[in-house]
Amino acid sequence: MTREQGTVIAAHGRHYLVQAGEHKVQCVTRGKKSDVATGDIVHWKRTSPDQGVIESIAERKTLLYRSDQYKSKLLAANVTQLFIVVATQPGFSDDLVSRALVAAEAGGIAAHIILNKVDIEELLAPTRQRLAMYANLGYPVHELSAKSMPEQAKELLQPLMQGQSSILIGQSGMGKSSLINLLVPDAELATREISAALNSGKHTTTFTRLFMTGNDTAIIDSPGFQEFGLYHLSEGMLERAFREFGPHLGHCKFYNCHHLTEPGCAVLGAVEAGEIAPLRHALYQQLVHESSQKLY
Ligand SMILES: Nc1nc2c(ncn2[C@@H]2O[C@H](COP(=O)(O)OP(=O)(O)OP(=O)(O)O)[C@@H](O)[C@H]2O)c(=O)[nH]1
Numbered sequence: 037m038t039r040e041q042g043t044v045i046a047a048h049g050r051h052y053l054v055q056a057g058e059h060k061v062q063c064v065t066r067g068k069k070s071d072v073a074t075g076d077i078v079h080w081k082r083t084s085p086d087q088g089v090i091e092s093i094a095e096r097k098t099l100l101y102r103s104d105q106y107k108s109k110l111l112a113a114n115v116t117q118l119f120i121v122v123a124t125q126p127g128f129s130d131d132l133v134s135r136a137l138v139a140a141e142a143g144g145i146a147a148h149i150i151l152n153k154v155d156i157e158e159l160l161a162p163t164r165q166r167l168a169m170y171a172n173l174g175y176p177v178h179e180l181s182a183k184s185m186p187e188q189a190k191e192l193l194q195p196l197m198q199g200q201s202s203i204l205i206g207q208s209g210m211g212k213s214s215l216i217n218l219l220v221p222d223a224e225l226a227t228r229e230i231s232a233a234l235n236s237g238k239h240t241t242t243f244t245r246l247f248m249t250g251n252d253t254a255i256i257d258s259p260g261f262q263e264f265g266l267y268h269l270s271e272g273m274l275e276r277a278f279r280e281f282g283p284h285l286g287h288c289k290f291y292n293c294h295h296l297t298e299p300g301c302a303v304l305g306a307v308e309a310g311e312i313a314p315l316r317h318a319l320y321q322q323l324v325h326e327s328s329q330k331l332y
């Protein structure tokens with residue numbers, strides 16, 4: 037039996053779909069191991085014409101996680117950039133946007149924001165205003181309308197995604213599926229194929245799927261989410277994942293400052309001076325709390 041290489045394009049429980057050249061192979065792992073993520077490059081052995089066993093995972097360039105108090109959950113491996121999709125309508129959660137930005141920073145992944153539905157003009161100005169906080173931190177904000185200006189949306193995004201592995205994440209209703217369908221013409225068909233292969237029945241969009249749109253371009257669709265737990269990030273990782281804290285780190289009175297209530301804290305000073313958004317510092321505080329609650 038030969039050992040072959042492939043890319044994991046979907047994961048469902050302990051079942052994985054591996055794209056190997058033109059073929060899709062249903063794979064399992066040995067034993068109870070289930071630490072394979074969508075986007076992983078794996079070595080596998082064929083056990084039947086369309087089935088195989090994953091033998092090993094190639095070294096990952098990046099790994100994106102979510103976690104709760106009890107365990108962490110792999111979102112995707114080898115992603116080079118993350119696009120957070122928000123819209124003028126329905127409203128989006130700043131908490132989720134910032135959590136996704138923190139996850140990207142902690143994972144060494146570039147982060148972008150897509151503002152969809154700019155055709156809803158009456159809500160454009162207030163939405164831009166809300167997003168200014170992120171734009172001011174240096175995160176690119178791309179404005180488009182998947183529905184009323186699809187060609188322009190494609191022209192804007194395709195060059196950004198060329199040669200990259202991009203994951204799109206967003207709350208329900210932001211238009212993420214519309215964007216995926218624009219960027220991946222046969223996405224719906226591919227999703228049906230993946231669901232059938234993984235035997236996941238109706239739960240077509242409850243797992244993360246990877247689409248290859250060229251030799252070296254991958255677009256990953258993740259299920260809509262309402263929560264983005266980051267219990268796995270340590271305090272040290274957190275203070276570095278808030279990029280606006282950077283210039284102030286090392287300038288606190290206490291070298292082991294937690295930037296929570298300490299006197300002489302440079303980060304708190306910057307919040308006071310209006311240089312750091314209170315909303316972002318409040319999230320940092322919440323994440324430090326979560327980090328202290330983890331049980332694994
Ligand atoms: N006005 C407007 N509506 C849009 C645009 N893009 C998508 N929509 C609409 O927004 C709704 C949600 O779009 P989807 O693409 O299904 O969004 P989603 O984020 O995948 O949402 P879920 O399927 O709920 O996860 C649909 O009714 C779309 O027709 C846009 O550019 N402008």
Ligand SMILES: [Zn+2]
Nearest residue numbers: 288293295301
């Ligand atoms: Zn401090």
